[in-house]
Amino acid sequence: MNVFDSKHNNKKKIYHYIREKGLATKQDIAYNLQLSLPTVAQKLEDLVVRGLVGAECKVANKAGGRNPVAYTYVKDAKVAVGLDITKRHIKSVIIDLDGNIIKYVYRRRLYQRNDGYLKTLGETVEKIIDSIGLSRDKVIGVGIAVPGLIDFEKQCVVRGTVIDNTGMSREDFSTYIQYPTKLIHDSNASGFCEIWMSSELRNAFYISLCNSVGGTVLIDNEVYMGDGLYSGEVGHLNLVTDGMQCYCGQKGCADAYLNAERLADYTNRDLGMFFLRLEQGDGVLKEIWDEYLEYLAVLIHDIRMMFGSTIIVGGYVGIFIKDYMEVLCEKVNRKNPFGEDAAGYIMPCNNNTEAVATGAALYFVKEFIEAI
Numbered sequence: 453m454n455v456f457d458s459k460h461n462n463k464k465k466i467y468h469y470i471r472e473k474g475l476a477t478k479q480d481i482a483y484n485l486q487l488s489l490p491t492v493a494q495k496l497e498d499l500v501v502r503g504l505v506g507a508e509c510k511v512a513n514k515a516g517g518r519n520p521v522a523y524t525y526v527k528d529a530k531v532a533v534g535l536d537i538t539k540r541h542i543k544s545v546i547i548d549l550d551g552n553i554i555k556y557v558y559r560r561r562l563y564q565r566n567d568g569y570l571k572t573l574g575e576t577v578e579k580i581i582d583s584i585g586l587s588r589d590k591v592i593g594v595g596i597a598v599p600g601l602i603d604f605e606k607q608c609v610v611r612g613t614v615i616d617n618t619g620m621s622r623e624d625f626s627t628y629i630q631y632p633t634k635l636i637h638d639s640n641a642s643g644f645c646e647i648w649m650s651s652e653l654r655n656a657f658y659i660s661l662c663n664s665v666g667g668t669v670l671i672d673n674e675v676y677m678g679d680g681l682y683s684g685e686v687g688h689l690n691l692v693t694d695g696m697q698c699y700c701g702q703k704g705c706a707d708a709y710l711n712a713e714r715l716a717d718y719t720n721r722d723l724g725m726f727f728l729r730l731e732q733g734d735g736v737l738k739e740i741w742d743e744y745l746e747y748l749a750v751l752i753h754d755i756r757m758m759f760g761s762t763i764i765v766g767g768y769v770g771i772f773i774k775d776y777m778e779v780l781c782e783k784v785n786r787k788n789p790f791g792e793d794a795a796g797y798i799m800p801c802n803n804n805t806e807a808v809a810t811g812a813a814l815y816f817v818k819e820f821i822e823a824i
């Protein structure tokens with residue numbers, strides 16, 4: 453490690469210490485991180501000047517004498533914006549450096565591949581920032597989550613069939629957005645959000661059951677991208693030989709059986725209504741749901757055999773899965789050759805419908821915190 457790294461690391465260590473404790477004095481920091489007081493003082497000054505750490509309050513000195521200054525963590529020193537673009541809506545969020553949602557806006561808007569739509573994206577970002585009277589210089593970036601196969605390095609959509617976005621780049625989506633942007637695969641965004649929120653999880657497979665089915669491999673708190681574009685694309689695992697038509701052109705893909713729209717189509721495209729009527733005992737829906745869970749169990753079993761990790765059931769359907777975990781686990785257990793109990797490795801997602809937008813914004817938060 454060179455001298456620069458070491459100095460830089462001290463600042464980061466101090467920042468993370470205060471972030472974790474919420475509040476700390478110079479003496480606490482020096483003692484616990486084994487740094488000299490002048491070093492701590494110098495790094496703190498820099499963090500205070502940048503507004504990342506506050507120095508307004510004092511704590512009582514138990515030993516008597518002057519009360520030392522308590523340095524506090526400023527979680528909204530910076531914020532990030534996340535956009536979740538789908539066929540029928542644009543969801544936007546503003547999150548703080550802890551990943552808390554400060555503001556969420558849902559807007560119904562049909563996706564269209566034209567300049568008018570891109571303008572709408574720009575307006576959506578400006579509106580959500582204005583709605584809370586936020587100063588523009590606080591915004592570290594805008595994460596844009598879209599369906600489709602994304603080349604994260606090249607920041608473009610290689611193949612977009614869920615919405616017509618093949619060939620579109622980060623620059624295209626950002627035409628009317630005046631902040632740094634990133635283009636992110638929607639299920640990677642929600643998977644990343646999930647693991648960020650569960651501090652005890654380091655490895656997991658996240659299944660996104662939205663209007664298309666995707667997945668994310670999370671290894672050591674990072675999204676594993678593989679060597680190509682297809683890591684985690686479990687929506688196109690073949691569940692049924694020569695089965696139902698998938699939008700990808702193949703037959704029998706998991707997506708054809710497990711996309712959320714398939715359920716919502718029974719209740720006028722309202723997934724919440726599907727689960728409400730299911731709860732009320734609708735016989736037809738009960739059969740459909742049981743079949744759905746059967747297919748989901750196959751998918752979960754295959755993933756478990758492949759990765760042996762925790763499997764998080766997320767996406768639009770994941771929001772409702774909590775109440776059906778017992779029956780889902782039973783179905784998965786019937787397939788397990790090792791007598792494992794699925795209740796020990798299947799988890800319903802924590803997050804709700806804002807997980808995609810939040811996860812997209814979190815890419816900026818993570819980068820910002822790591823660069824301090």
Ligand SMILES: [Zn+2]
Binds near residue numbers: 698705
């Ligand atoms: Zn497919």
